[in-house]
Amino acid sequence: MITTTGLTKVYRSGDREVTALDGVDLHVREGEVYGVLGQSGAGKSTLIRCLNLLERPTSGTVTVAGTDLTALAGRKERAGAALRAARSHIGMVFQHFNLLSSRTVQDNVELPLEILKVDRRERARKALELLDLVGLADKAKAYPAQLSGGQKQRVGIARALAGDPKVLLSDEATSALDPETTRSILQLLRDLNRQLGLTIVLITHEMDVVKTICDSAALMKGGRVVESGTVAGLLATPGSELARELFPVGGEPSGDGRTVVDVTFHGSAATRPVISELSRTYNVDISILGAAMDTVGGKQVGRMRIELPGPFEENVVPIGFLREQGLQVDVADAADTDTPTGATAPAPTLRKDAAK
Ligand SMILES: Nc1ncnc2c1ncn2[C@@H]1O[C@H](COP(=O)(O)OP(=O)(O)O)[C@@H](O)[C@H]1O
């Protein structure tokens, strides 16, 4: 549905250059909810603004629903008719809602339809239908100042849907909202994704958002996508940073010279007594340092941090056994498991070499 190839954006101000995007290849499938994660300054907003060409990429291409937007844009500063038409099929939701305070809720939702020169009666019909869809049928005549944050964002979503978009882009739509309102807005986005078959790309810095509604996710760092894939696939990728952040397990090793292993269970492996089999087969004592069960990407997943006696070299065979059972096993690097004082038990650095 959305494909970018070699997407690059360099901001120039005076003689300074900032490379906000550095060769991003993104692939978002039709009908999925795709989360973009990363720290502040990673390039997330630039990426999403390049997807509808609100920001002109310096190089690379953006294709949405089979249309090469970068080709439509040409070299002109202002968007031409063809680009504007293509863009009307891409809705955008903003962190700070961006509603016009002098217009009623209904008139805010009608705004994009006015720009598309839809006639007055059809505009009103469409706006009321959308307000009903987002649960605000009774607020049509209210003004933004009379609404709560969550209601304002619902108006923002209704407005983004006015042009019957196939794609919805959302830049931290819930980060100005309290946790409960966040949940209800996320549920709304998930419902719209299902009901309308809407493809959604959302930027967030909250892992919970990804767990709750995303099918796929990408992690950005320094203008690049460093990890991407389906949430289930990421969880099954040894050493995945996203998987570890999505599903942290705490627990400190009980002493030196032991091997700490993070085991992820999903699918049928979750229901077999693998740990007791391991203990019996190799006659090893296993300590459980931490464990959690959660639903990620709509599937039940378990993760456990266990400790085996002896260094990694002595545990190659038992670790191999776990992998043969179809479990994902990440071996923590003993040197990195020490928690700095005051820190809240960060996950140890994982040995990617050992984890393969
Ligand atoms: N209009 C701009 N002019 C110059 N630099 C910018 C502009 N917008 C963003 N940047 C820079 O590009 C980088 C990526 O920014 P941004 O895409 O906003 O990241 P994020 O949304 O992940 O926080 C940052 O270094 C930021 O300072």
Ligand SMILES: [Mg+2]
């Ligand atoms: Mg941003």
